[in-house]
Amino acid sequence: MSVIIFTEIDNGALKKSSLEAVYYGVEVAKMKGSTATVLAIGEASEAELAKAGSFGATKVLHANDARLATGNIQAYSDVLASAVAQEGSEVVILAKSSLGDAVAARLAGKLKASIVSNVTELPDLSGGFKVTRSIYTGKAFATVEMKSDKKIIAIKKNAVSVVESGASASVESFSPALKDSDFAVKVTGTHKASSSISLPEADLVVSAGRGLKGPENWGIVEDLANALGAATACSKPVSDLDWRPHHEHVGQTGIKVSPNLYIAAGISGAIQHLAGVNSSKVIVVINKDPEAPFFKAADYGIVGDVFDILPRLTKAVKAL
Amino acid sequence: MKILVCVTSVPDTTAKISFTDGDTKFNKAGVTYITGPYDDYALSRAVELKEKLGGTVTVLNVGEADSEQVIRKCLAIGADDAIRVNCEPKDSYFTATQIATIAAQENYDLILMGRESIDFNSGVVHGLVGEMLGIPSLSPVMKLEIDGTTAKMTREIEGGKEDIEASLPLVLGCQEPIAEWKIPNMRGIMTARTKPLKVVEPVGEDLTVTEKFTLPAPKGACKMIAAENAEELIALLRTEAKVL
Numbered sequence A: 001m002s003v004i005i006f007t008e009i010d011n012g013a014l015k016k017s018s019l020e021a022v023y024y025g026v027e028v029a030k031m032k033g034s035t036a037t038v039l040a041i042g043e044a045s046e047a048e049l050a051k052a053g054s055f056g057a058t059k060v061l062h063a064n065d066a067r068l069a070t071g072n073i074q075a076y077s078d079v080l081a082s083a084v085a086q087e088g089s090e091v092v093i094l095a096k097s098s099l100g101d102a103v104a105a106r107l108a109g110k111l112k113a114s115i116v117s118n119v120t121e122l123p124d125l126s127g128g129f130k131v132t133r134s135i136y137t138g139k140a141f142a143t144v145e146m147k148s149d150k151k152i153i154a155i156k157k158n159a160v161s162v163v164e165s166g167a168s169a170s171v172e173s174f175s176p177a178l179k180d181s182d183f184a185v186k187v188t189g190t191h192k193a194s195s196s197i198s199l200p201e202a203d204l205v206v207s208a209g210r211g212l213k214g215p216e217n218w219g220i221v222e223d224l225a226n227a228l229g230a231a232t233a234c235s236k237p238v239s240d241l242d243w244r245p246h247h248e249h250v251g252q253t254g255i256k257v258s259p260n261l262y263i264a265a266g267i268s269g270a271i272q273h274l275a276g277v278n279s280s281k282v283i284v285v286i287n288k289d290p291e292a293p294f295f296k297a298a299d300y301g302i303v304g305d306v307f308d309i310l311p312r313l314t315k316a317v318k319a320l
Numbered sequence B: 001m002k003i004l005v006c007v008t009s010v011p012d013t014t015a016k017i018s019f020t021d022g023d024t025k026f027n028k029a030g031v032t033y034i035t036g037p038y039d040d041y042a043l044s045r046a047v048e049l050k051e052k053l054g055g056t057v058t059v060l061n062v063g064e065a066d067s068e069q070v071i072r073k074c075l076a077i078g079a080d081d082a083i084r085v086n087c088e089p090k091d092s093y094f095t096a097t098q099i100a101t102i103a104a105q106e107n108y109d110l111i112l113m114g115r116e117s118i119d120f121n122s123g124v125v126h127g128l129v130g131e132m133l134g135i136p137s138l139s140p141v142m143k144l145e146i147d148g149t150t151a152k153m154t155r156e157i158e159g160g161k162e163d164i165e166a167s168l169p170l171v172l173g174c175q176e177p178i179a180e181w182k183i184p185n186m187r188g189i190m191t192a193r194t195k196p197l198k199v200v201e202p203v204g205e206d207l208t209v210t211e212k213f214t215l216p217a218p219k220g221a222c223k224m225i226a227a228e229n230a231e232e233l234i235a236l237l238r239t240e241a242k243v244l
């Protein structure tokens, strides 16, 4: 009755969110007195995958068929289903992401598994199997009992505080049969910002809104983000106006983030914007209007002009 | 082109979230319900495709009787008919079972819905439905063109997007900018009243049970830093908040 953790590989390395899922999965296995196995799909070195050991894993199954190089929803869910069957897994853990959600959903369909997403802490096994998840876009939580034999849990960032051990895991090759029908969907082109830090994964985020006046002014936002090692984000009107790419748009209708630090510059703090960022640990707001609603949701606030404040913060960070 | 659009009836994005009955039920008092914003994008694109290519748009809602005002609005925007599965959608697997059961009775070319509902935010129903029907599922789709029996799409991925081609039928979770939200006109509102709305009973059972709801702990006061001392923020983030 083991636990299996579905992980994602990005640029030859296990994603940070996936390593958090590994830690979470191993903790669940310990609570149940059983074992945890990691499944990694795609191109990565054995040394890289062995790092899952530092997050508590002992065994990594590595599926590395050339056809699995790009995240294919149907094929990945079939590989995961094969791993679940081989390991006799009862619980499947993964980090919430656009690929992870899609793969987990199809797996739930195959296994008739209960599936709960946006889980924010370790389960409570004292009476049944109960998890807490974030609902209403971060405005509330629900405690949910999972009733079926097979259970799939997609965790939100910071669902568990990770302690690394430095150990390494053994890596086994895993080659289940693949069906041609799994490859009916063709990816004909990929457009990815090359160097930037992935927004959903980022610990630190610098976000800006219409207060920046125009796309030509984003240099001061990027400078602060670079100095901090943060990802950049924006409000909805900013991406609607094409000042910034759509994948930076956070909020009710955009990406939901829960970083350790969210800095909002020139964003008013509309309820729909707050919905996507309200589970950040620390929120900093910089706005020239002292009445901006965002200050009510902030931990630190500066009433001031972004064109003055942001460059000064960048300088202060560089001086650290 | 035969399109099924699945819509949710959800609290307005500005609604105050609270609970009743010992925190076991959502408090509907004073809350306005709207079509899920992502579902609204899916519906708008479906209506555009129907106008361009001909065919029909059927709206499907898994929900209780009070979601009929949302369904009528979808009909006013341009859907031809509607089906409501009479139950409270509380569990992803159960909700997907209802959609797949209805979809299996007809040959839809496209099954569109929002990338996620804004009440439970799971974003898994489209994948479940795709698996239950044995057809591909993709989400979040931000562009959709139909060329014969092929769909050409753009899907958002972390840090970018990818172009995708696949044969119909497909299940898609949609998001902006797939279409502009449509506002019903007077004629649409009049005709919506007489368009067919069929109510059917659910099948299957919930695999999860929600025991209780909680609200987040209230935020403490915001610490203000004078603009002339803005640099102090960085020190506070390091020593007090410990996030740097």
Ligand SMILES: Cc1cc2nc3c(=O)[nH]c(=O)nc-3n(C[C@H](O)[C@H](O)[C@H](O)COP(=O)(O)OP(=O)(O)OC[C@H]3O[C@@H](n4cnc5c(N)ncnc54)[C@H](O)[C@@H]3O)c2cc1C
Pocket (backbone or CB within 6 Å): A208, A209, A210, A211, A212, A234, A235, A236, A237, A238, A249, A250, A251, A252, A253, A254, A265, A266, A267, A268, A269, A270, A271, A272, A273, A276, A286, A287, A288, A289, A292, A304, A305, A306, A307, B013, B037
């Ligand atoms: C269904 C629905 C869904 C939505 N989803 C989202 C969503 O996902 N994400 C989202 O962000 N919005 C969303 N919105 C829109 C939301 O309601 C707001 O309109 C939007 O967040 C406002 O963006 P903004 O703060 O950048 O712009 P504004 O509201 O125009 O605010 C600009 C702010 O910048 C400040 N400012 C201006 N100049 C300066 C300066 N020089 N220095 C410092 N401050 C300055 C102003 O005081 C103001 O507070 C949604 C709306 C609806 C109806």
